[in-house]
Amino acid sequence: MSAPARIRNILLVLSSVLCTLTVIQSAYCPDIYKRYSTQHSYCLGQCCNCTFYKRGVDPGLKGQILSLHNDLRNKVAAGHSYGVDHLPRASNMLEMVWDDELATIAQTWLDGCRKNGDCEECRMVSRFAVGQEIIGDFIGSEMDSQDLDNEFFSRFNALSVFTDAHVREYSDSNGNHKTSQLLWAKTWRIGCGFLRFLDPNNGRAVVNILLCNYGPGGCVEGEEVYKAGTVCSACPANTCCGDGCKKHKITNSFKGLCKVIDENLPPQGNVPHVKSGKELFYCGFNGESDCSRAVEGINRWIGKISTGGTWLSMDLGRGGHTSLTFEKPIKSKSGKLCLSITTRTGPVDASSRYTYELGGSMEETGRFLTTMVFPKADNKVKHRFHTDYFQPSEFPKNRDVKLTLSFSVPIDGQRQYIEIKRIVAMEKDCSKQTILEGSGYSVD
Numbered sequence: 507m508s509a510p511a512r513i514r515n516i517l518l519v520l521s522s523v524l525c526t527l528t529v530i531q532s533a534y535c536p537d538i539y540k541r542y543s544t545q546h547s548y549c550l551g552q553c554c555n556c557t558f559y560k561r562g563v564d565p566g567l568k569g570q571i572l573s574l575h576n577d578l579r580n581k582v583a584a585g586h587s588y589g590v591d592h593l594p595r596a597s598n599m600l601e602m603v604w605d606d607e608l609a610t611i612a613q614t615w616l617d618g619c620r621k622n623g624d625c626e627e628c629r630m631v632s633r634f635a636v637g638q639e640i641i642g643d644f645i646g647s648e649m650d651s652q653d654l655d656n657e658f659f660s661r662f663n664a665l666s667v668f669t670d671a672h673v674r675e676y677s678d679s680n681g682n683h684k685t686s687q688l689l690w691a692k693t694w695r696i697g698c699g700f701l702r703f704l705d706p707n708n709g710r711a712v713v714n715i716l717l718c719n720y721g722p723g724g725c726v727e728g729e730e731v732y733k734a735g736t737v738c739s740a741c742p743a744n745t746c747c748g749d750g751c752k753k754h755k756i757t758n759s760f761k762g763l764c765k766v767i768d769e770n771l772p773p774q775g776n777v778p779h780v781k782s783g784k785e786l787f788y789c790g791f792n793g794e795s796d797c798s799r800a801v802e803g804i805n806r807w808i809g810k811i812s813t814g815g816t817w818l819s820m821d822l823g824r825g826g827h828t829s830l831t832f833e834k835p836i837k838s839k840s841g842k843l844c845l846s847i848t849t850r851t852g853p854v855d856a857s858s859r860y861t862y863e864l865g866g867s868m869e870e871t872g873r874f875l876t877t878m879v880f881p882k883a884d885n886k887v888k889h890r891f892h893t894d895y896f897q898p899s900e901f902p903k904n905r906d907v908k909l910t911l912s913f914s915v916p917i918d919g920q921r922q923y924i925e926i927k928r929i930v931a932m933e934k935d936c937s938k939q940t941i942l943e944g945s946g947y948s949v950d
Contacts, residue, residue: 537854541923542630542889544856547615556619558703559712560648563613568604570651571641571698571718574658575602575688576760582665582689584737584762590665594673597735600694600745600773601763605813607631608697608719612638616701616717627856627889629719633814635890637687637723641698642716648702649714661688673731676724683725690724691732694766694773695813722814737762744768744775772815786843787836787909787931792816796834796929803828810925817891820913821854821923822862827914835906836868836931844936845896847911848928849880852889854921861919866911870902891927897936 535549563571581587583596608631615624621643629636642649642657661684668685676686687693698718705713724731733740738747741764751758751765758765766773778793789797791809801807804827807820820828836843845868852860866878876898901907909931913924 538632539630540855540857541852542856543625543627545625545628546630547624547628548611550614550618555706556617556703558617558619558701560702561613561617561700563609563698563700566651567654567700568698570654571696571716572602572604574654575696576763578658578662578688580760580762581662582762583732586762587662589662592670593665593668594670594734595737596689596691596732596762597738597740598733598742599689599691599763600742601758601760601765602694602696603766603769605695605697605719605721608636608695608721609699610697611636611699612697612717612719613699613701616699616715619701619703619705621705621713621715623717626723630889631721631814633812634722637690637693637720637725639684639687639718639720640715641718642714644714645705645708645711647712649700649716653714654716661685670734673734676726676729676731678725678727686731687720687724689731690720691730692722692773693720693724695721738764742773742775743777744771744773770813771811772813774815776811776816784933785930786838786933787832787834787929789832789929790816791818791926791928796832798833799830800833801828801830815927817850817925817927819923819925821921822913822915823921824915824919825917827912829910829912830926831908831910832929833908835908837904837906838901838933839904840933841901841903842934843898843901844932844934845878845898845909846893846928846930846932846936847880847896847926848891848893850889850891850925850927851880851882851913852923854923858920860922861915862922862924863914863916864912864924866909868898868907868909870905870907875901875907891925893928895936 535546539546539548579599582590582593583599585595611629623638623640629638642654644653664685668682672680672682696718698716700716702712702714704710741747744767745764746754746756746758746767747764748758748761754767756765756767776792779788779790781788787796788794791797804822807818810817810819822828851862851864860882864880868875878896880894915922
């Protein structure tokens with residue numbers, strides 16, 4: 507055997523050993539991942555006799571991934587290509603940045619020599635639900651930059667069958683999942699894993715897999731892919747666009763994309779929401795005065811802010827109870843009211859049952875008006891922020907009404923958590939036009 511061949515065999519053996527060591531270390535499972543799945547990708551800790559030649563995304567590949575994603579998004583958002591003339595411009599499309607947590611989860615999943623994607627709850631993080639795409643699946647020689655360029659050229663060509671109707675409302679039935687995720691306006695964080703390995707199920711062929719996780723995940727049924735309109739006219743508060751980035755001493759290479767200024771905050775920043783139009787009450791737990799509240803029962807509420815937004819959080823053990831009464835009254839001149847409440851709930855451990863009770867009431871001074879019972883989260887919205895809508899059959903005109911929310915766990919229950927992201931009351935009937943983030947399901 508020649509010296510180069512011996513060296514190559516030694517490297518293969520070392521690769522296998524490193525695979526085993528790397529994945530065993532990842533078998534540690536943080537509590538937050540145990541909340542979302544008993545099979546979270548970060549926690550699998552199995553190498554499956556995986557033999558690989560190369561793993562991980564180096565700085566050069568990371569830069570290419572970001573550049574290709576943002577270039578494609580920018581072409582659509584600003585109309586900077588003849589191939590997208592049939593699509594509307596985007597007013598709110600965000601520029602993507604790298605996310606180490608998403609990359610680590612993608613890499614840990616691939617380290618088991620897996621060629622397919624994982625389940626939604628298996629890759630979830632506390633900040634948001636996570637989308638996923640297999641960007642590259644190449645058999646044979648090592649994947650190079652040209653392979654990736656060709657992949658995105660193919661995805662650009664696929665825009666020819668993407669229409670204005672697809673932009674306005676996403677539907678799984680349209681078969682445009684890949685394109686929709688790449689163009690999802692509110693997705694702005696991406697992290698990818700890469701593995702080049704021997705596939706024991708394909709004649710031991712050498713396979714290159716590039717798997718990317720996206721946050722907040724897109725492709726939500728009934729949601730718009732992006733908001734059509736003048737380029738950058740609907741950029742969130744914590745973003746800049748084009749020459750507007752100069753005052754923040756930020757270089758914006760993609761003039762059609764909203765670039766996040768402080769990447770440690772969500773795109774909307776930490777500026778309190780300003781009510782407008784028919785909003786009677788708005789609490790996003792971001793410093794709004796409407797969030798002032800009195801607590802009864804257990805008071806371990808914690809305000810959280812992350813790249814995924816702001817919310818109020820608590821977990822309760824068996825027999826626990828807490829309630830929030832908001833001090834700002836809701837007053838409707840017309841007697842119309844649509845109340846939307848965005849929450850995320852469930853057991854703190856995915857192996858446990860859903861045993862919480864979440865409810866609410868609305869009361870005028872000295873007079874009880876109505877109760878609200880929230881349905882338990884089903885598999886479709888498991889551990890995702892989702893919105894419930896309530897429209898009282900009767901609501902008093904020009905009277906002060908206060909809202910109370912209650913959360914409890916029965917004595918024979920298991921520890922549960924609740925996170926409240928937003929409460930909005932609008933002076934109108936509930937309809938699709940009042941929905942802030944889709945038909946009952948948010949993109950968070």
